[in-house]
Amino acid sequence: MGEIDCYVDRLAGALVGPRRAKADLVTEARHGLIDAASAHHADGMAWPEAERLAVAEFGAVKELLPGYQAELGIAQMRRTAMLVFTVLVAQAVVWSRIIDPPVPRSGLPATLDAMIGWLGLLAMLGAAAAVISLRYLPTRRDATVIAGFSALTLSILIALLGVAITATSGGDLRWTIAFGLLPMAWTAHSARRCLRASR
Incomplete structure (x- = not known):
């Protein structure tokens, strides 16, 4: 395995976030490294040395990780906000x-x-605002943490309130599980991924 492959594997292993967005970032890094190594190789450098130089010029994984991770955090935030909005409208x-x-x-x-x-209306408005803000405003890491924490908290509260309504009104628990608890578990899972991606 060459120097570029080792570097790209280390980068991929260090990143946390949505698979597709992560794969795109890693592929982009690989192509950039191969282009740089090819330019050095065209200047007469041996390929292994060209790879080493391209990797050195690209920067250490530790140095690049915060920028890449911020991008993945934003991608997961967008995904979580869209999921919250969709699930709550359907519910x-x-x-x-x-x-x-x-x-x-x-x-x-x-x-x-x-x-x-x-609570559902507040969550839908917050999710819509998050998606719109991602499109038009610069986003900081804090926004990803806030979105993840908010989505997780709302998922838990809405699930608990759904069970409480069913218990106090004599409703059918099967409906609550199918259309309340399962979608909120899915939303909570996405929110946890948002928090992990914001690290």
Whole structure:
């Protein structure tokens, strides 16, 4: 294995984030290294030496890692925000149209239903704002951490409120599991990945 392959393997092993975005970054780095080594080789340098020089010029993995990792954190943040928005819109439709029996309009179930409604609306607005801000505003690492933590917290709260509504209203727990807990577990998993990618 050549110097470039070893370097690219170290870089790929150090990065955390969405597979496709990570593969794109690693491929881009590989192509840049091969282009640099090819230029040195065309100037008469032996290929192994050209690879070593290209890697040295490219910089140590430790030095490049923060920039690459920030890009992967942003990609995971976008993915998490879009997932939160999509899941919550789908849940709102399912909850209002399909769930039977409907949540009573008074007492604790009604209060919990209102809480989950406001929390869901807040989460959808936050997710939409995150996606839009990623498009038009510079993003810092802090934004990725905040988005991941917010999505994780909201996923847990919405799941707990969904179970509480079902328990207090006499609803069918199967609906809550299928359309409440499982989607929120998926969202929480994506949020955890967002936090890991923001390191």
